[in-house]
Structures are given as structure tokens and as C-alpha cells.
Amino acid sequence: MTKQQIHRLRPGDERWFEGMLDLFAAAFEDNQSYTAARPGRRYRTDLLNRRDVIALVAIEGEEVAGAAVAYELPKLEQERSEMYLYDLAVALPYRRQGVATALIETLRKIAREQGAWVLFVQADYGDDPAVALYTKLGQREDVMHFDIPID
Numbered sequence: 001m002t003k004q005q006i007h008r009l010r011p012g013d014e015r016w017f018e019g020m021l022d023l024f025a026a027a028f029e030d031n032q033s034y035t036a037a038r039p040g041r042r043y044r045t046d047l048l049n050r051r052d053v054i055a056l057v058a059i060e061g062e063e064v065a066g067a068a069v070a071y072e073l074p075k076l077e078q079e080r081s082e083m084y085l086y087d088l089a090v091a092l093p094y095r096r097q098g099v100a101t102a103l104i105e106t107l108r109k110i111a112r113e114q115g116a117w118v119l120f121v122q123a124d125y126g127d128d129p130a131v132a133l134y135t136k137l138g139q140r141e142d143v144m145h146f147d148i149p150i151d
């Protein structure tokens with residue numbers, strides 16, 4: 001298991017928030033999304049105060065070794081919610097050390113505490129490490145994903 005400390009981001013955690021975004025930019029090779037227009041202090045504070053937004057970092061010394069972001073989605077058919085794991089990344093030197101699993105286990109605990117009945121995640125075809133991790137932890141469903149423009 002990982003030796004890193006798992007920490008849920010709260011207002012005032014700017015340093016870890018920035019480290020999380022830096023990690024996502026590098027891991028996903030997407031500087032435009034994660035560095036071009038970072039949220040200001042008020043937005044970050046409001047976001048991190050929300051119960052339905054869960055941002056976790058795995059801290060190793062002074063570095064963000066891994067990070068995960070999930071969103072709680074309330075359901076209408078029953079008094080329950082689902083937790084959607086949207087972003088998960090581990091810095092290269094910390095891969096294959098249980099960091100991703102520890103982040104997911106922490107999310108599972110939070111999801112349970114908040115009344116969610118499932119934690120779900122998407123993986124891209126060709127992302128074999130992610131597919132292997134998620135297969136180890138859950139049940140695979142083959143679905144299609146569509147991005148529908150709103151403009």
C-alpha cells in the first residue's frame with residue numbers, strides 16, 4: 001500500500017490545488033485545460049467547500065504524488081447518489097506503488113459516507129494501465145461516451 005498521505009482539499013489548500021492541476025496537465029498532456037485559465041481564489045474556495053466535489057491529493061513530502069477528482073450526482077429514482085471519478089493521475093515516479101488504489105479507496109469511503117451506491121469511472125481505449133486498475137477494482141461495462149456541444 002502507498003506510504004503517501006491522502007488529503008481531501010479544502011479552502012486554503014492552494015499549494016496542493018495548484019500541484020494537482022500541474023499533475024493533471026502533465027499526466028493528460030493537456031496544458032490548455034489545466035494551466036491556461038486556472039480558477040481564482042473565490043471560485044476555488046466555493047468549489048472546495050461543496051460536499052458534492054471531492055478533490056484528493058496523495059502527498060509525498062512536498063510533492064503531489066497523485067490526485068483524484070470526483071463529483072457526487074444525486075439521483076431522482078431513489079434517495080441515493082452516484083459518485084463519478086472524473087480525473088485520476090499519479091506522477092511518474094510514484095506509479096505502481098498503490099497510490100491510485102489508495103485514492104480510489106478513499107473515494108469509496110467518502111462515497112459510502114455520503115450515501116452513494118456506486119463509484120463509477122470511464123477509461124479510454126488504449127489506456128491499458130487504467131483499464132487494468134479499474135478491472136481489478138470493479139465491474140466493467142462497455143458504453144459509449146458522447147460530448148454534446150452546448151453552443
